[in-house]
Amino acid sequence: xxxxxxxxxxxxxxxxxxxxxxxxxxxxxxxxxxxxxxxxxxxxxxxxxxxxxxxxxxxxxxxxxxxxxxxxxxxxxxxxxxxxxxxxxxxxxxxxxxxxxxxxxxxxxxxxxxxxxxxxxxxxxxxxxxxxxxxxxxxxxxxxxxxxxxxxxxxxxxxxxxxxxxxxxxxxxxxxxxxxxxxxxxxxxxxxxxxxxxxxxxxxxxxxxxxxxxxxxxxxxxxxxxxxxxxxxxxxxxxxxxxxxxxxxxxxxxxxxxxxxxxxxxxxxxxxxxxxxxxxxxxxxxxxxxxxxxxxxxxxxxxxxxxxxxxxxxxxxxxxxxxxxxxxxxxxxxxxxxxxxxxxxxxxxxxxxxxxxxxxxxxxxxxxxxxxxxxxxxxxxxxxxxxxxxxxxxxxxxxxxxxxxxxxxxxxxxxxxxxxxxxxxxxxxxxxxxxxxxxxxxxxxxxxxxxxxxxxxxxxxxxxxxxxxxxxxxxxxxxxxxxxxxxxxxxxxxxxxxxxx
Numbered sequence: 001x002x003x004x005x006x007x008x009x010x011x012x013x014x015x016x017x018x019x020x021x022x023x024x025x026x027x028x029x030x031x032x033x034x035x036x037x038x039x040x041x042x043x044x045x046x047x048x049x050x051x052x053x054x055x056x057x058x059x060x061x062x063x064x065x066x067x068x069x070x071x072x073x074x075x076x077x078x079x080x081x082x083x084x085x086x087x088x089x090x091x092x093x094x095x096x097x098x099x100x101x102x103x104x105x106x107x108x109x110x111x112x113x114x115x116x117x118x119x120x121x122x123x124x125x126x127x128x129x130x131x132x133x134x135x136x137x138x139x140x141x142x143x144x145x146x147x148x149x150x151x152x153x154x155x156x157x158x159x160x161x162x163x164x165x166x167x168x169x170x171x172x173x174x175x176x177x178x179x180x181x182x183x184x185x186x187x188x189x190x191x192x193x194x195x196x197x198x199x200x201x202x203x204x205x206x207x208x209x210x211x212x213x214x215x216x217x218x219x220x221x222x223x224x225x226x227x228x229x230x231x232x233x234x235x236x237x238x239x240x241x242x243x244x245x246x247x248x249x250x251x252x253x254x255x256x257x258x259x260x261x262x263x264x265x266x267x268x269x270x271x272x273x274x275x276x277x278x279x280x281x282x283x284x285x286x287x288x289x290x291x292x293x294x295x296x297x298x299x300x301x302x303x304x305x306x307x308x309x310x311x312x313x314x315x316x317x318x319x320x321x322x323x324x325x326x327x328x329x330x331x332x333x334x335x336x337x338x339x340x341x342x343x344x345x346x347x348x349x350x351x352x353x354x355x356x357x358x359x360x361x362x363x364x365x366x367x368x369x370x371x372x373x374x375x376x377x378x379x380x381x382x383x384x385x386x387x388x389x390x391x392x393x394x395x396x397x398x399x400x401x402x403x404x405x406x407x408x409x410x411x412x413x414x415x416x417x418x419x420x421x422x423x424x425x426x427x428x429x430x431x432x433x434x435x436x437x438x439x440x441x442x443x444x445x446x447x448x449x450x451x452x453x454x455x456x457x458x459x460x461x462x463x464x465x466x467x468x469x470x471x472x473x474x475x476x477x478x479x480x481x482x483x484x485x486x487x488x489x490x491x492x493x494x495x496x497x498x499x500x501x
Contacts, residue, residue: 079112
């Protein structure tokens with residue numbers, strides 16, 4: 001394809017990718033409103049996000065494998081249709097279980113669009129030139145990741161209501177489908193087909209079981225750390241992981257290619273992507289909640305408050321992509337990006353209810369710059385290392401583990417947040433002699449409603465302060481995880497970018 005043809009094709013691919021990424025982030029600002037209307041809890045809050053991320057993660061390797069086996073253009077269009085169906089169902093949800101089910105369908109479509117977008121860009125553009133185009137790809141991811149909350153807040157505060165946060169991406173997805181049909185022209189070389197359904201099932205089941213355990217262990221009304229439920233769920237997860245390794249080492253087309261991910265660069269990039277996923281999805285999910293529940297902002301204001309993250313993401317992604325294409329060096333951007341990410345998350349970890357906005361803005365800016373420099377460039381590093389025939393599988397493996405990191409991060413951080421809010425609220429209420437020291441009458445806990453607007457003003461102030469202090473704790477955890485990403489990128493060996501596809 002000529003450069004003009006490549007650019008025309010990328011418009012449609014990037015539009016579909018933007019719709020998928022937007023669906024993952026636009027709902028975050030709307031979730032407090034959704035939880036209040038549908039009667040959801042803090043745990044439900046985390047799992048509405050986690051359900052989509054898990055479905056995305058579980059399906060991404062399958063989509064990536066099918067990209068190596070089938071027509072990428074057709075697969076991209078199928079992914080769009082699944083995404084549209086899930087978005088429609090989510091917008092019509094009447095209760096939390098229905099919403100979570102629809103988010104699973106939506107996540108399956110998001111996995112297809114994410115994997116296909118990376119596979120297409122890896123198939124039509126040589127690695128030496130890919131930095132420029134990866135910069136566009138990363139810019140779309142950056143704007144969708146950080147801009148989603150802004151759009152979501154605006155939608156919630158209009159007569160459209162929160163249901164349109166799920167429907168807003170549908171027109172764009174359908175337009176992208178038409179553009180892809182007209183502009184994307186790839187020569188498909190058919191290969192013998194094998195889909196590793198056993199591997200995909202084991203991955204999903206093992207991760208889901210472990211995250212469900214994390215979400216409920218130690219919560220009032222559920223089960224204790226030393227209970228038989230803990231033994232059963234953790235033991236089952238470990239057994240499924242062992243079975244997964246056994247299966248993946250023997251099937252001809254594994255969903256998680258062990259021969260690829262044990263190589264030095266892919267292995268380090270994958271671990272770094274997991275760490276980045278924790279901070280990326282966690283920051284978007286819990287910052288919006290902090291601004292609304294702790295700082296008392298409206299959904300629109302909460303979205304506007306995230307603008308520094310949008311700016312940082314956009315500048316970091318586009319600038320690093322352009323410089324990589326110009327000079328052919330990429331590792332320095334991974335190192336600098338990881339340091340900025342640690343600094344931003346660490347600064348956000350100092351917040352409380354009364355933290356001045358400029359401190360939060362600086363933290364979000366640094367975090368956005370770091371993520372923008374790392375997300376697509378980690379994929380680029382892996383694509384430049386593996387064989388051309390393995391680009392689809394290798395790229396989707398990075399996206400898979402990033403989504404796993406995001407799903408685990410949201411679930412674990414959400415569980416930590418729930419526990420901390422409950423404990424801090426109880427301490428505050430007991431200190432004010434509003435409840436007994438044993439917690440009787442406490443309005444907030446691990447399974448309580450997030451709608452505390454009807455509480456007396458003195459109780460509301462205590463709960464808002466608890467959310468502010470508890471949110472700081474989860475960003476400090478994210479910063480500690482981000483240190484692991486820094487160690488990984490420092491150890492990656494820089495290989496000159498190829499000039500051929």
